[in-house]
Structures are given as C-alpha cells and as structure tokens.
Amino acid sequence: MIEATTWLHGLTLSLSKLASVVATLAILRVLLWLFNILVLLPPFDPLKSLPGPDGGYFQSYINEAMNPNVSPDTHESWVKEHGRTFRFNGFGKFDYRLLSFDFRIVSHVLTSPTYEKPWQTRSFLSRLIGRGIFSMEGQVHKIQRKIISPAFSSQALKHMTPVMYQKAQELRERWLKILSSSATSRSTTEPEKTGDTIIDVSHWISRASFDVIGLAGFNYNFHALGEESEPVYMAYRRMFAIADRGLNFRGLLDLYAPWLRILWPGRDNTVIDESLKIIDRAGRKLVANKKAEITNENCCAQEKSDKDLLSLLMKSNMSSDPSKRLTDQELLEQCSTFLLAGSDSTSVAISWALHFLSLDAAIQDRLREELNSLSVSIDKANDGPPSSRFPVTSLPNTRPMFSAYSLEEDWDRLDSLPFLDAVVRETLRFSPPVHSTIRVAMKDDYIPISHPIKLQDGTLLQKGDHVAIRKGSYIHIPIEGLNYSEELWGSDVRTFNPDRWFNLPPQVRPPAHPGIGNLMTFSFGPHACLGNKFSTTEMKIFLATLLTNFIFAPAPDTEIQKGNSILTRPFIKDKWELGTQLPLTVHKIHSDN
Structure with a gap:
C-alpha cells in the first residue's frame, strides 16, 4: 500500500514537472513570437518607407x-495628404498595412495567387458557413468555382425570376395587411393618420429574401414571410445576430485557441454550435433527397424541371471529372454559402435602396413613374389585364399588382429600364453590402503602381515602379472607399445621384475601371462574386413590386447609420443593442392616386 502511494506520488510529481516544462516552453514560444513581431521584424518592413498617418507604437x-x-472622411483625408497609396497602422507600428486607391495595385492583389484571404478571416467564415467558396483559396477554390459557375448562368437565372416575383408579391400582401390593420386601429383616434405606418423594412425584406434563396437555391420554402418559426431560418438568424456584433476579445481568443470552445464554450458559442447542428441536419437531408431525385431522373429518363441552384450544382458536379467533384460535405457547405450570399447581402442592398429613395421623394417618384409606364405598356402588349402564374389575393382599394412581370419573358423589359438600373447601381455604389476586404501576402512580392508615391525619404516612385511587400503583410482593399473616391467619381461622390450612370467619367469606365458593372462592389478576378446578377435581379424585382404599391419616407426622429461586421447593415443611431433595423414610414398607394 505504501509502495503504491509512493509510486502515485512520484507519478504526480513527474506529471507536474512535465506540465511545468510544457507551460514554460509555451510561454517562451509566445514571448519569442512577440519579440519577433514587435522588435525584430518592424525595422525591416518595406512598408515602413511608404507615406501614411503617424501614431503611437500601439x-x-x-x-x-x-x-x-468614419471611413469616408478618413480615406479622403489620407488620400489628400499621402496620395493614392499609403500604409497605416493595423494594431500598431509593428503592423503596417497597405491601403491603395490605385487600380493597378488593387488589380494585382486581387488577381495574383500570391495574395489570399487571411487565415483569421477564413477561419471565422468557415466556422459560420463551412469551407465554401467564400472561405477557400488556391486549387480548392478554383475547383469549387468551376463547378458552381454554371448554376449562375443567365439562362439559369431567368428560370429563377418567378420565385422572386412570388415572394415580392407575398411581401406586398403582408405589408398591405399591416397598413390596413394599423389604419383601422387608428381611424377613430387619429383619422388624419390612416394612410401610413412605420415598418421595419430591413426585417421584412430579410425574411422575404431568405424565402427567395430557399426556393431558388434548394426548392425549399422556409415560409419566413409567413411565420418566423422554421428551425433552419431561426438557426441562421440566431447565429448571424451574434456575428453581426463583430469580433470581440473572446472571438479573437477563439480564433487563436479554438480548443477554448470545448473547455469554455460560453453562451455565444453554445448558440452557434446548436444552430450549426440544426443547419447541418437539415442540409444533409436536403442534399441526400436532391441526389436521390437526380439519380432517379438519370435512371428513369424522366424530365425534371428543377431549376434551383442546388439541382444545377449537383448536375454540374456529377458531369465533372470524378477526381474534381465536390463531396457531399462540400455541397452542404456551398448551401450555407448560398444562404448567406443569396439572402443577407441582397436583402441589405434592397433595404439601403429603399432608405435612399425615402430620403429623396423626387428620385422615388421618377422611378415609380418609369415602373408604372412599363406596367401599362406590358398590359397593352398582353392585350388585357396582367395575369400571374402565382395565386395571390389582391386587397381592395389598391393599385393592381406588378404581376405583369411575373412571366419570364417580361423580365427582359424590366431589366432594360434605364432609371431602375441606375438606381440599383447607385445603391450598390453608395452602400456596398461588403465594406472592404483584406488579403495577405503568402510570399515576398513587388506590386506595380500606376500613380506616383512619395516615400518617407523623399524618393518619388513613378508609374511602372514597384512597391515591395514582405510575406505576411496585409493589404486592405477599400471597396466602399473606391466607390466613394472623388478622383474617380467627381465632386458629388457623396450624393445619391442615379443620373451619374448616364454620363460616367472616363476613369470609371472599362478598361480603366476593372470592377463588375463599373463598381468595386462585386470585386473582380478569381474571387469576384458569382451571384452579382442574381442579386441585381432580385433588387429590381422587389423595388418594382414595392414602389408601385407604396410610398416610402423616413421614420420621424430616427437617424440611420451603418454598422459593419460581415456585411454593412442599417442600425438606428445610439440603439446598436437593438440590432439591425431600418424603420420607414410606408404609405399605401390607392387606385385613385
């Protein structure tokens, strides 16, 4: 007994010494890393020689x-003082980062395989939406993009427009009922206010857009517009409500020490884990059912009409080289990516469009007039009143629904409306859903420049020269900043002005401007947004439906500001704790208006 006790005591001491040694080595490694980052490397950073704002070491x-x-003012002042290309402090002077408004630099960084999303960004996105096309790099990303691209072809998109019309009309009906109920409840006490009410448009459009991507993406109806109770929808909302608060100190700890989530999960991680389990179970079932349908179709030679993204993606995947196919897990993770990109980013863009239109009645009326004129021309072309392939019940005393556009062939007419197109483009310029993006150099590199850079020692770099970048340096791509550049867009760059799109300055036309649709909003290069046309199509259909039925004005005594986490969302000033909100005064357009 005594010998056993002695042996256990000796073992305990040995384990204690081992733990002490391991802890000491870990601490020494962290100290060495900090010494390297804070002391050894900064003097040799080539970005140190670039111009940029000064500041304390930390x-x-x-x-x-x-x-x-604040970034528009910051970018403007930095460009005026330092030129189009400069460095700024990330977490301090030991962390110089490159920021440029020179398209030659931006193009090089976004198209070269030398630059990738930082591992921190990819880890954060992977945690929420898996290893989808947004969070992967290199050959894996290239294979995913090749397989996914056919699902976003123009023809495939055209087949998805009926779903967008259906949900836009369903949203219209929900708002009409809200306005009717509100008017009835106030008619006896406030008869002068029976025509309008306050609606949080961002909340409702988010629900409608989630339904759109559910049907267009997977032929699955979340019924988010009906009742907010569907498990997958609620799981996403809970998860992204946490993500929208931004990356706090605990979030940073989780990035660098993911094992903490197991030992000390905390409330947020528990909610995210539970949400991911719900999404994963539903996704696996969805992928399995879809695969069975497609397999049965191939075996039985049945003609299927499935045009949803998942069906197209799986068919494209099956026809690819077997060595380059996506696994079921990868297909599942693409579904999560579709849900984020296809619902949240688009709903945010539609919400901002209504916000900007509410601030300028003249622009709103002009767009409504264009939409109504097209509705009349389609009615005449169809030789009768508009019809809809969707069974929607109209409410009394309202303008006829915008249902004439619900046929696929009418989409081309709507898409060709010049002022609607200008409003959509100006919205995406003025408030891109993604504020900026970051890349990190995977090896030392030299980036060519197009605009002069005056270095700290007075040396002037000219067009054709290069900026040296060391491995591990971060480069910030100012998406909104380039959309707000006065040098590119003119002195009225901070004014919401759709008319600018009828006479663009030469510097924002191709080939001078490399972005999709003369904008940086969808980026460009290997990581350009595949869903750009899907997003603009949904924007146009929803704006057309809503503006021909409602008038929008700002909510009284309410100031809207931007909040940037994964996406740039609307918030009420000084009420950040309430989360994303965009209350607007909504007025019903009567048939005699």
Whole structure:
C-alpha cells in the first residue's frame, strides 16, 4: 500500500514537472513570437518607407479604415495628404498595412495567387458557413468555382425570376395587411393618420429574401414571410445576430485557441454550435433527397424541371471529372454559402435602396413613374389585364399588382429600364453590402503602381515602379472607399445621384475601371462574386413590386447609420443593442392616386 502511494506520488510529481516544462516552453514560444513581431521584424518592413498617418507604437487605425461611419472622411483625408497609396497602422507600428486607391495595385492583389484571404478571416467564415467558396483559396477554390459557375448562368437565372416575383408579391400582401390593420386601429383616434405606418423594412425584406434563396437555391420554402418559426431560418438568424456584433476579445481568443470552445464554450458559442447542428441536419437531408431525385431522373429518363441552384450544382458536379467533384460535405457547405450570399447581402442592398429613395421623394417618384409606364405598356402588349402564374389575393382599394412581370419573358423589359438600373447601381455604389476586404501576402512580392508615391525619404516612385511587400503583410482593399473616391467619381461622390450612370467619367469606365458593372462592389478576378446578377435581379424585382404599391419616407426622429461586421447593415443611431433595423414610414398607394 505504501509502495503504491509512493509510486502515485512520484507519478504526480513527474506529471507536474512535465506540465511545468510544457507551460514554460509555451510561454517562451509566445514571448519569442512577440519579440519577433514587435522588435525584430518592424525595422525591416518595406512598408515602413511608404507615406501614411503617424501614431503611437500601439496606436491602431483599423476603426478609421473599416468603420463605414468614419471611413469616408478618413480615406479622403489620407488620400489628400499621402496620395493614392499609403500604409497605416493595423494594431500598431509593428503592423503596417497597405491601403491603395490605385487600380493597378488593387488589380494585382486581387488577381495574383500570391495574395489570399487571411487565415483569421477564413477561419471565422468557415466556422459560420463551412469551407465554401467564400472561405477557400488556391486549387480548392478554383475547383469549387468551376463547378458552381454554371448554376449562375443567365439562362439559369431567368428560370429563377418567378420565385422572386412570388415572394415580392407575398411581401406586398403582408405589408398591405399591416397598413390596413394599423389604419383601422387608428381611424377613430387619429383619422388624419390612416394612410401610413412605420415598418421595419430591413426585417421584412430579410425574411422575404431568405424565402427567395430557399426556393431558388434548394426548392425549399422556409415560409419566413409567413411565420418566423422554421428551425433552419431561426438557426441562421440566431447565429448571424451574434456575428453581426463583430469580433470581440473572446472571438479573437477563439480564433487563436479554438480548443477554448470545448473547455469554455460560453453562451455565444453554445448558440452557434446548436444552430450549426440544426443547419447541418437539415442540409444533409436536403442534399441526400436532391441526389436521390437526380439519380432517379438519370435512371428513369424522366424530365425534371428543377431549376434551383442546388439541382444545377449537383448536375454540374456529377458531369465533372470524378477526381474534381465536390463531396457531399462540400455541397452542404456551398448551401450555407448560398444562404448567406443569396439572402443577407441582397436583402441589405434592397433595404439601403429603399432608405435612399425615402430620403429623396423626387428620385422615388421618377422611378415609380418609369415602373408604372412599363406596367401599362406590358398590359397593352398582353392585350388585357396582367395575369400571374402565382395565386395571390389582391386587397381592395389598391393599385393592381406588378404581376405583369411575373412571366419570364417580361423580365427582359424590366431589366432594360434605364432609371431602375441606375438606381440599383447607385445603391450598390453608395452602400456596398461588403465594406472592404483584406488579403495577405503568402510570399515576398513587388506590386506595380500606376500613380506616383512619395516615400518617407523623399524618393518619388513613378508609374511602372514597384512597391515591395514582405510575406505576411496585409493589404486592405477599400471597396466602399473606391466607390466613394472623388478622383474617380467627381465632386458629388457623396450624393445619391442615379443620373451619374448616364454620363460616367472616363476613369470609371472599362478598361480603366476593372470592377463588375463599373463598381468595386462585386470585386473582380478569381474571387469576384458569382451571384452579382442574381442579386441585381432580385433588387429590381422587389423595388418594382414595392414602389408601385407604396410610398416610402423616413421614420420621424430616427437617424440611420451603418454598422459593419460581415456585411454593412442599417442600425438606428445610439440603439446598436437593438440590432439591425431600418424603420420607414410606408404609405399605401390607392387606385385613385
């Protein structure tokens, strides 16, 4: 007994010494890493020679560069003082980062395989939406993109427009009922206010857009517009409500020490884990059922009419080289990517469009007039009143629904409306859903420049020269900043002005401007947004449906500001704790208006 006790005591001491040694080595490694980062490397960083804002050794300018409420002023002042290309402090002077408004630099960074999304960004996105096309790099990303691209062809998109019309009309009906109920309840006490009410448009459009991607993406109806109770929809909402608060200190700890989530999960991680389990179970069932349908179709030579993204993706995947096919898990993770990109980013863009239109009645009336004129021309072309392939019940005393556009062939007419197109483009310029993006150099590199850079020692780099970048350096791509550049867009760059799209300056036309649709909003290069046309199509259909039935005005005594996490969302000033909100005064258009 005594010998056993002695042996256990000796073992305990040995384990204690081993733990002490391991802890000491870990601490030494962290100290060495900090010494390398803070002391050894900074003097040799080539970005040190570039112009840029000064500050203390640990002073950070990340908020100034990435907070959409201050970044336009910051970018403007930095460009005026330092030129189009400069460096700024990330977490301090030991963390110089490159920021450029030179398209030659931006193009090089976004198209070269030398630059990738930082592992922190990919880890954060992978945690929420899996290893989909947004969070992968290199050959894996290339294979995923090749397989996914056919699902976003123009023809495939055209087959999805009926779903967008259906949900836009369903949203219209829900709002008409809200306005009717509100008017009835106030008619006896406030008869002068029976025509309008306050609606949080961002909340409702988010629900409608989630339904759109459910049907267009997977032929699955979340019924989010009906009742907010569907498990997968609610799981996403809970998860992204946490993500929208931004990456706090605990979030940073989880990135660098993911094992903490197991030992000390905390409330947020528990909610995210539970949400991911719900999404994973539903996704696996969805993928399995869809695969069975497609397999049965191939075996039985049945003709299927499935045009949803998942069906197209799976068919494309099956026809690819077997060595380059996506696994079921990868297909599942693409579904999560579709849900984020196809619902949240588009709903945010539609919400901002209604916000900007509410602030300018003249622009709103002009767009409504264009939409109504097209509705009349389609009615005449169809030789009768508009019809809809969707069974929707109209409410009394309202303008006829915008259902004449619900046929696929009418989409081309709507898409060709010049002012609607200008409003959509100006919205995406003025408030891109993604404020900015970051890349990291995977090896030392030299980036060519197009505009002069005056270095700290007075040396002038000219067009054709290069900026040296060391491995591990971060490059910020100012998506909104380039959309707000006065040098590119003119002195009225901070004015919501759709008319600018009828006479663009030469510097924002191809080939001078490399972005999709003369914008940086959808980026360009290997990581350009595949769903750009899907997003603009949904925007046009929803704006057409809503503006021909409602008038929008700002909510009284309410100031809307931007909040930037994964996406740039609307918030009520000084009420951030309430989450994303965009209350607008909504007025019903009567048939005699």
